Amino acid sequence: MKPLLIIANFKSNKTVSEAKTWIEEFSKGFKPKEGKEMVICPSFTLLPVFKQYINEQNLPIKLGAQDLSSFPEGPYTGEVNGKQIKDLADYVLIGHSERRSNFNETDEILSRKVENALVANLKPIFFVQNVDTLIPRGVEIIVYEPPESISTVSEGIADNPKDVSETISQLRESHSFKYALYGGSVDSQNVSTFTKLSNVDGVVPGRASLDPLEFLKIIENA
Numbered sequence: 001m002k003p004l005l006i007i008a009n010f011k012s013n014k015t016v017s018e019a020k021t022w023i024e025e026f027s028k029g030f031k032p033k034e035g036k037e038m039v040i041c042p043s044f045t046l047l048p049v050f051k052q053y054i055n056e057q058n059l060p061i062k063l064g065a066q067d068l069s070s071f072p073e074g075p076y077t078g079e080v081n082g083k084q085i086k087d088l089a090d091y092v093l094i095g096h097s098e099r100r101s102n103f104n105e106t107d108e109i110l111s112r113k114v115e116n117a118l119v120a121n122l123k124p125i126f127f128v129q130n131v132d133t134l135i136p137r138g139v140e141i142i143v144y145e146p147p148e149s150i151s152t153v154s155e156g157i158a159d160n161p162k163d164v165s166e167t168i169s170q171l172r173e174s175h176s177f178k179y180a181l182y183g184g185s186v187d188s189q190n191v192s193t194f195t196k197l198s199n200v201d202g203v204v205p206g207r208a209s210l211d212p213l214e215f216l217k218i219i220e221n222a
Contacts, residue, residue, distance in 0.1 A: 082120025
C-alpha cells in the first residue's frame, strides 16, 4: 500500500526564530500516523534548523527543498545545487506555478532541474498545471495544482474533487509516475475530500501549513 504523502510548502516565509517556534509547537502535538509520510519544505536558510531538530528529537519527518539550480556544482553565484541540498533534504519541489510565472521557468529549465535532482539522488516533486503540462522523464511524484487554486491568487479556491480526480486519471493515461498529489488551497477542512479519492496519494498545503496547529489538523484529517 502506498503511503499518503503530506507535504508542507512554506514558500518564502519564516525567519530562523520563527521556524524554531513552529517545529517546537508542531512536535508537541505530532503523533506519527501509520501510512502517512510527512515532508516539510522550508526555505534554504531554514533547512539546517529543521534538520537538527528532527535528528535530535528522532522525528519521522522528511525534508524537502523548494527549488534547486538548473546548473550543476560550479561557478554559478547565488545558486544552490542538488549536491548541496542532498546534505539536508531528500525531496525537492520543481515547477510550482509561482516559479513558472514569477521567474519565467520554461520546460527546458525544469527538465534540467529534474535531471540535476535525480543525479543528486533527490526525489523531485513536480507540479503540473493541466493535462498538457510536460512531465520530465524520471519524475515519480507529481502534484496537480491548477494555477487559479493556489493561495497566492485571490486567496485561492480549492478545485472540485471530481475535476481533480478526472484530471489525474487523464495524466496517468499518458505518464508513468507513481504518486499523484493535489495542491491548491488545501486546509484541514477540505483535505479529506481529496485524500479519499482513489487516485490521489497526498496533498501539498501551502499557506495552511504555516500554522503548526493547522498543519497538525491537516495530518489528522487526511
